[in-house]
């Protein structure tokens with residue numbers, strides 16, 4: 359038996375996601391949008407460290423530029439789980455950030471999901487994965503897929519999930535130096551909200567795309583420039599509402615060669631697409 363997850367040195371993974379396509383099919387009365395999308399994880403992400411506390415406090419241990427501890431989705435996830443489970447459950451949380459904020463890679467949602475899964479285990483609160491996914495939905499539309507940890511075809515606001523086994527290519531992800539507000543893009547009057555419903559066959563036949571691209575690229579010239587550049591390397595798309603764009607390659611070496619050409623103004627990384635989140639891999643091993 360290992361005690362490693364109960365120490366402050368045990369890294370709980372919070373992977374990035376890509377939206378391999380993103381269509382908006384309607385708008386609900388509460389303003390949220392009905393989507394169709396395909397989620398895949400990346401073997402690149404943040405690491406979170408937890409130490410349970412007995413005094414009921416949830417304290418983020420490190421400063422993160424741009425994320426006030428009280429607004430931090432990891433802190434909010436911990437407090438929500440604690441409130442649902444009884445008094446006295448606290449934790450120190452440290453987040454090693456690698457994912458961009460407002461980057462379309464789901465960093466905040468992934469941090470929240472990892473917190474729910476890790477603390478459910480460390481606090482012994484006994485929620486099922488389905489219950490954690492439902493709790494997570496209160497924190498963000500992208501949280502349930504990270505809790506469940508399976509690449510999925512998603513509908514609703516992203517909570518109706520059907521696992522799919524996709525090819526796992528190598529991706530070059532280019533991150534322009536801007537943070538895109540998801541809310542701003544979803545509120546844009548010009549966003550196409552009446553996409554006809556599609557199936558996995560439409561995706562496989564190349565009949566899908568990301569309907570947020572024209573909205574984000576018109577407002578953020580750096581995202582347009584990154585997407586134009588990426589299209590010169592291969593089939594490229596924006597993830598989520600941006601800012602990140604990705605190109606897929608059959609081999610790591612090809613992605614790395616393209617990365618060497620990325621203009622200096624933008625960050626980038628090469629990562630493998632994953633149908634199984636490293637978080638669920640850890641849970642199976644514990």
Ligand SMILES: C[C@](O)(CO)[C@H](O)COP(=O)(O)OP(=O)(O)OC[C@H]1O[C@@H](n2ccc(N)nc2=O)[C@H](O)[C@@H]1O
Nearest residue numbers: 377389390391467498499500501515540541544598599
């Ligand atoms: C764009 C995607 O990343 C695609 O996976 C997600 O739909 C966004 O998920 P998220 O970042 O977890 O989004 P949330 O934090 O729940 O919502 C941020 C804001 O985006 C808008 N929003 C989000 C999701 C959705 N299906 N419809 C929306 O209209 C809402 O105005 C909301 O206030």
Ligand SMILES: Nc1ncnc2c1ncn2[C@@H]1O[C@H](COP(=O)(O)OP(=O)(O)OP(=O)(O)O)[C@@H](O)[C@H]1O
Nearest residue numbers: 430431459460461462463464465466467469540598
């Ligand atoms: N731990 C966290 N990590 C990242 N962002 C966080 C965190 N906590 C709160 N936030 C806030 O969440 C918002 C969205 O962050 P996130 O990085 O998830 O966006 P994103 O990458 O565009 O994701 P999505 O594709 O889900 O829209 C930002 O306004 C950020 O300040």
